Amino acid sequence: MKRVLIIGGGLAACTVARDLTYAGIEACIVERNSSIGGKVRNYGCKATGDCLNCGLCTAATLWDCVEKNEKIQKICNATVTDIVRKDGLFLADILSGGISETHMFSDIVLASGFRDIYGSTVFQPGVIGGIAMERLLKDRREGELFDSAPSSVALLLCSGSRTIKDQAPWCSRFCCGFSGRTARVIKHVYPECKVDLYYTDYQETHPEYCMEKLREQGINLVKCRARCEGSEDGRPVVTWDEADGCKSAVYDRVVLINGIVPGENNRAFAELTDLKQNSDGFLEYVKEPEITGVYLAGTVKGPMGVNETYRDAAYTAVRIIEAYKKEASN
Ligand SMILES: Cc1cc2nc3c(=O)[nH]c(=O)nc-3n(C[C@H](O)[C@H](O)[C@H](O)COP(=O)(O)OP(=O)(O)OC[C@H]3O[C@@H](n4cnc5c(N)ncnc54)[C@H](O)[C@@H]3O)c2cc1C
Ligand code: SF4
Ligand code: SF4
Structure with missing residues (x-):
C-alpha cells in the first residue's frame, strides 16, 4: 500500500x-x-x-x-x-x-x-505584525495599502527574533529581504511618506547593494534594536538606545517584522x-x-x-x- x-x-x-x-x-x-x-x-x-x-x-x-x-x-x-x-x-x-x-x-x-508569534495579538492602534502586513500587501489596490495614507511608517526588524529573552536567538534569514521589499512597496504607494527601517544587521546575499537600493528610494536605515513602547496622541512610539541615551520617534504605522519560530x-x-x-x-x-x-x-x-x-x-x-x-x- x-x-x-x-x-x-x-x-x-x-x-x-x-x-x-x-x-x-x-x-x-x-x-x-x-x-x-x-x-x-x-x-x-x-x-x-x-x-x-x-x-x-x-x-x-x-x-x-x-x-x-x-x-x-x-x-x-x-x-x-x-x-x-x-x-x-x-x-x-x-x-x-x-x-x-x-x-x-x-x-x-x-x-x-511554524508559529505566527503575533497571530492573535491585539496591538495598540497603528501597530501590526509581519503576517498582517502580508495580508495588507495581498489586498493592495492601486495607490492604496493601509486604510488611510500614513505620513510615517517604521519597520522593526528581528521582532521576537535574535533574543535569548524571547527564546528565539536565531536569525530567520529571509525577513531582512521581506522587510526591504515591504518598505519599497510602502514608499512606492506613498512616495511622500517617511519610511524608517530599524535593523540589527542586514542579512541579504549582497547587503550593501540591497541597502543602497533602499536608500536610493528614500528609505532611512537605522542600525539599532528598536522597540515599540506606548503611544503619543494615539500614535505608536518607537524607542531605541544610543550612546548618549534613549531616543524615540512617533509614527503613524509600525510593522513588527517577525521571523520563524517552532x-x-x-x-x-x-x-x-x-x-x-x-x-x-x-x-x-x-x-x-x-x-x-x-x-x-x-x-x-x-x-x-x-x-x-x-x-x-x-x-x-x-x-x-x-x-x-x-x-x-x-
Ligand atoms: C511575516 C512573514 C513574512 C514572510 N514573507 C515571505 C516572503 O515574502 N518571501 C519568502 O520567501 N518567505 C516569506 N516568509 C516565509 C514563509 O512564510 C515560509 O517559507 C512558508 O510559509 C513555509 O511554508 P510551510 O509549509 O513550511 O509552513 P506554513 O506556511 O506554516 O504551513 C503549515 C501548515 O500546517 C498547518 N498545521 C500546523 N499544525 C497543524 C496540525 N497540528 N494539524 C494540521 N495542520 C497543521 C497550518 O495551519 C499551515 O496551513 C515569511 C514569513 C513570515 C513570518
Ligand atoms: S530581520 Fe534579518 S537579521 Fe533579523 S532575524 Fe530576520 S533575517 Fe535575521
Ligand atoms: S514580487 Fe515578483 S516574485 Fe513576488 S509575487 Fe510579485 S511578481 Fe511574483
Whole structure:
C-alpha cells in the first residue's frame, strides 16, 4: 500500500503531495484550517512596477493543482490526534467535525510549519505584525495599502527574533529581504511618506547593494534594536538606545517584522513519531526517514523562505519516491 499522510496543508505539504502523485503515489493532506495553502496563501506580491523577487510566484499554480488533483485527499478543519504503528504501517486517528476516524498509511510527512508569534495579538492602534502586513500587501489596490495614507511608517526588524529573552536567538534569514521589499512597496504607494527601517544587521546575499537600493528610494536605515513602547496622541512610539541615551520617534504605522519560530505541536509530534526537537525547538531526524517512514518538510525543520521551503519539500518527495522504488525492486 502506497498512501502517504501529510500533516499540515501549507506550501511544504502541498509541494510534497503534488510531487508524490506525479510518481503515482496517493497522498492525504490533513490541515487544521479551513483551506490548504498555509500562511503563504495570504501573502501579497511585492512588485513595485518591477518584480522584487519575493518568491511567491514559486507557488502560483500550486494550490489550484492540489485542489484539483483527485489523487490527493484533502481533509481540512482536521487534526491528527494519535499515530500507532502496526505491521509496518501507520494507523492515524484523524479528528474532523467532531468525528474521529482511523486511517491507514505507509508513510508520514510532517509539514506543520511554524508559529505566527503575533497571530492573535491585539496591538495598540497603528501597530501590526509581519503576517498582517502580508495580508495588507495581498489586498493592495492601486495607490492604496493601509486604510488611510500614513505620513510615517517604521519597520522593526528581528521582532521576537535574535533574543535569548524571547527564546528565539536565531536569525530567520529571509525577513531582512521581506522587510526591504515591504518598505519599497510602502514608499512606492506613498512616495511622500517617511519610511524608517530599524535593523540589527542586514542579512541579504549582497547587503550593501540591497541597502543602497533602499536608500536610493528614500528609505532611512537605522542600525539599532528598536522597540515599540506606548503611544503619543494615539500614535505608536518607537524607542531605541544610543550612546548618549534613549531616543524615540512617533509614527503613524509600525510593522513588527517577525521571523520563524517552532510550531506549537512540535513536542507532541516528536513524542508520537521517531523525531526529536533540536535545541531551538524545530524537528529533526533521529534515524533516516527511509528507515522510520516519518519524513519532514519545510519550516517544521527550521527557518526557510518560500524558495527554500519549496526545494526542501521537493527533495522530501524525491526521498519517498526513491524509497518506494527501492522497496519495489527488492
Ligand atoms: C511575516 C512573514 C513574512 C514572510 N514573507 C515571505 C516572503 O515574502 N518571501 C519568502 O520567501 N518567505 C516569506 N516568509 C516565509 C514563509 O512564510 C515560509 O517559507 C512558508 O510559509 C513555509 O511554508 P510551510 O509549509 O513550511 O509552513 P506554513 O506556511 O506554516 O504551513 C503549515 C501548515 O500546517 C498547518 N498545521 C500546523 N499544525 C497543524 C496540525 N497540528 N494539524 C494540521 N495542520 C497543521 C497550518 O495551519 C499551515 O496551513 C515569511 C514569513 C513570515 C513570518
Ligand atoms: S509575487 Fe513576488 S516574485 Fe511574483 S511578481 Fe510579485 S514580487 Fe515578483
Ligand atoms: S533575517 Fe534579518 S530581520 Fe530576520 S532575524 Fe535575521 S537579521 Fe533579523
